Structure formats: C-alpha cells, structure tokens
Amino acid sequence: MLGDTSGIVMKEASIDGFNYTLEDITLTATLKPGSYEQLEGDLNIPSEVSYEGQKYSVKYIGEYALAFCGGLTSVTIPRSVVSIGHAAFYGCSGLEDVYCFADNVPTTVRSAFQAIPLATATLHVPAGSVEEYKTTSPWNEFGSIEDS
Numbered sequence: 001m002l003g004d005t006s007g008i009v010m011k012e013a014s015i016d017g018f019n020y021t022l023e024d025i026t027l028t029a030t031l032k033p034g035s036y037e038q039l040e041g042d043l044n045i046p047s048e049v050s051y052e053g054q055k056y057s058v059k060y061i062g063e064y065a066l067a068f069c070g071g072l073t074s075v076t077i078p079r080s081v082v083s084i085g086h087a088a089f090y091g092c093s094g095l096e097d098v099y100c101f102a103d104n105v106p107t108t109v110r111s112a113f114q115a116i117p118l119a120t121a122t123l124h125v126p127a128g129s130v131e132e133y134k135t136t137s138p139w140n141e142f143g144s145i146e147d148s
Contacts, residue, residue, distance in 0.1 A: 009023070012032075018034060018036075019034040020032060020051075020056070021062070028056060028060070029056040029060070030058075033063075033066075036068075036069050038071070039072055041073055043075045044075075045058060046078065058080050060081065060085070061081060061085060062085045062088065063088065064086070064087050064090060065085065066089050066092060067088070067089065067091055069092050072092050074098070074099065075092075075095065076099040079101040080102075081100075083108070084106050084108040086112065087111050089112060089113050089116060090114045091114075091115045092115075092116050093117065096121055096122065097122050098121065098122070098142070100133075101126060101148070102126075102129075103128065103129050104129070105129070105132050105133055108136075108138060109138075118141045119141075121142050121143055122143065122144040123142035123145045125146075130146070
C-alpha cells in the first residue's frame with residue numbers, strides 16, 4: 001500500500017502481468033511501468049481490472065508505462081482512459097496502429113509518443129471524434145487519422 005493521504009488510499013497491484021496503482025475512493029487504476037520490453041504484436045489495455053473482489057476503471061496510462069516496447073505493433077486504448085502521461089509510449093518504435101476509443105481526446109502531453117515514427121503510424125478513433133483528434137497535439141502528429 002502506498003499510503004493514506006487526505007482519506008485517499010492508493011495501493012500497488014500486479015494484475016494479469018501489468019502493474020497498476022489503484023485508488024480506492026474513485027475506484028480508478030493507473031497503468032504503471034514494468035518489465036514489458038518483451039511485449040510483441042498487439043496490446044489491448046483493459047478498460048477495467050479486478051483486484052481483491054473490487055473493480056477499478058483504467059483511467060490513466062502513467063509516465064513511461066509502456067516505454068521501450070519496441071515489439072509492439074498496435075495498442076488499443078479503451079474509452080475509459082482520460083489521461084496519458086509523459087513518455088508513456090516512449091521508444092515503441094514498431095508501433096504502426098493506435099486504436100483510441102475515447103470519444104473525448106485524453107489529456108496527453110506531447111512527449112507521450114516520443115521516439116515513435118508517428119508520420120507512418122495510423123490513429124484509429126471513434127467516427128464522431130476524428131476532427132477533435134486532428135486538431136489536438138500530439139494526436140495530430142499521426143500520419144493518418146481514421147475512424148474506427
């Protein structure tokens with residue numbers, strides 16, 4: 001457990017091979033860094049995880065969460081994600097397709113997709129959100145933005 005500050009209890013958990021910080025009041029989860037460099041192919045980030053009988057909504061992809069996963073060719077970000085941290089996908093050099101199902105563009109720092117060949121990657125988003133992604137950095141740096 002990380003501690004109890006201002007009534008908020010946060011704990012670290014490993015679920016299905018991934019590390020999360022879990023927040024008990026809001027029942028939210030943050031995907032955290034781990035030893036994921038060996039990941040290859042397609043990765044589907046879950047919209048929720050269960051831990052000790054409780055369900056947590058995956059709302060955040062933390063700093064460096066999936067950094068250096070050069071073997072990933074695609075990643076699916078669920079509708080539940082509202083924020084993506086610094087260098088979350090840093091060095092995922094094999095990334096060709098990102099599927100982001102969030103209707104509202106997640107808050108994302110420019111460095112989230114650093115060291116990725118975005119000019120040749122395709123971003124797949126909900127049909128009604130294409131224009132919003134096309135005008136929001138760093139999402140607008142993808143070579144192609146298509147509705148999914």
